[in-house]
Amino acid sequence: MANVVLSNVQKRFADGTIAVHDFSLEVEDGEFLTFLGPSGCGKTTTLRMVAGLETPSAGTIHFGNRRIDDLEPGERNVAMVFQSYALYPHMTVGENLAYPLRKRGVPKPERDTRVAATAKLLQIEPLLARRPKQLSGGQQQRVALGRAIIRDPDVFLLDEPLSNLDATLRAYMRAELVQLHRRIGKTMIYVTHDQVEAMTMSTRIAVMHQGRLQQVGPPSEVYERPLNRFVASFVGTPAINFIDGRISATGDGLAFVGDGLVFPIADQVGGAESGGGRPVVAGIRPEDVTIGGGQPGQGDAEVLVVEPLGHETLVVLRVGTSQVVARAPARSDVTPGQRLPFSINRQRVHLFDAATGDRLG
């Protein structure tokens, strides 16, 4: 019942800055939706509007059929995990967990039972008598999660909850959060600038940039079919390679003619309506560049840098005047300065309009 519907939501601050522009999105019941974007893209502001900590300047927010944008945060039945965890420093872990129940008038015996059950679920039972500052970052994170799940909210809001953890713990907590979502099956809205978190945890990702929604879709779709150049550049590690060029008409149809790279593109842009001579940008994922392959249409490139990562090797090539990163197997016998043949998987090349950045085809 708790699908979240944002309709034409806008947020303009007192100084005139527009943090969120005409934002419309429906988050399905039970979905794990991630707002992904760089700092200042409006993702946290949008989340805070759902929480009730910011008031939209225009537009409406509904939970199911209930309009909630004019309600106090406490009346919305949402739970929020803050980036800083925001544990109450003067309360013990047990009191922190019990606080939302106390505010809702849950009687003490029931509060105690639920605190015990939540502590057990998150394996923080031995910490109940401690104060937040006596806990490690990971433990504080669990308490913050516990305080969110204890009162069975309609919607969970998570504002970069893993960003203060070290890499190992972050990977562990990612898996924990996914399991937790599966277990409780509630709607979760998650904010992050970390595309790995977004890709690994979400049912759908909403990519934001400069206060505008860029694309919404399952992680695979956002990765495989980015709707514009920004989405293509923001999602994927190592980042996608961009090569400037033009669409040219050849005897066999249309072709991408770029700096040091030419290949036919009829499949991508769907025919002649894209027009000859149009300036475009080709986006090529590093895994779609193969070194040493003998496919026609590409050519030789100089190896600039070799970055062995253990499980794979990243090779930076000079193609024309551009640098192109290629993914190679772990023990590739490649050295800087070498000239090697390379090929690209042209079925998987993304073409974007050079002026608007929008996807072609």
Place this chain on the structure above:
Amino acid sequence: MSRPLRRAGRAAGLIAYNLGIWAVILVLSFPLIWMVLTAFKPRSETLSFPPSFLPRRWTLEHFERVLNSTPFLSFFANSLIVAVATTCLVMIVALFGAYSLARFTYPGRRLVGRLILFTYLLPSTVVLVPLYLIVVALGLANTLAGLVLVYTTFALPFALWLLHAFVASMPLDTEEAARVDGASRMGAFFDVVVPQALPGLISTALFTFILSWNEYLFSLVFITDTRTKTLPSGVTSLLLDSMNVEWNMLMAASVLITLPVLIFFAFLQKHLTKGFGAGSVKG
């Protein structure tokens, strides 16, 4: 340098440092020590030459006379009423005021903040006459309520400034978390802001209490009735006139006046340093 020599050098430095500190403490506290010792000396010994440091004969007669044959206890009660009432009033107004200055945005907020600090910079003698006229106009001359009002105007700017720094340095997140957890704005204020501001509240309360407890000038000018005099003005007017100074009784009374403040300090010192450090910690 060998290790034992280096260690000896470090120890000597530490001893010199401590000796220096103790010398400063001794110089600063000498008047206090002299006050306490004089209070316990017989009258004959007070002005004897050469002076004795420790009393040759210890006596409590001055304390007894101060308590039994002067209105000291009435002054004490008046001072306590004025100090407690001022502290309560200042704390309530300053806490809400500081929260408003730190958390809400409204036109003129910064100006109000600066004006408050400016009023604190005004010497009290400048406002003596205008305040007296206001107090008389309000019909509060010669009353404890009048003093409470006047002391509040002095203590409030500093209290507001101190608490403002304290509230502003507190993370907003916990307050927002409390609101999402079901508390109203006021509920979050009492559940989360007040407990976290406790060290600041204690130091502000202590500052206000001491200011009201020790204030002399306004109490002297505004109160002429012996029944409503407070300790500083009451005791001095009683024991100190142009002809005769009752040194031993004055010192005994001073010891009794200092005692409550000293006890307060001893218990709350830890919070005081924490409170005054607020705002400067966050960089």
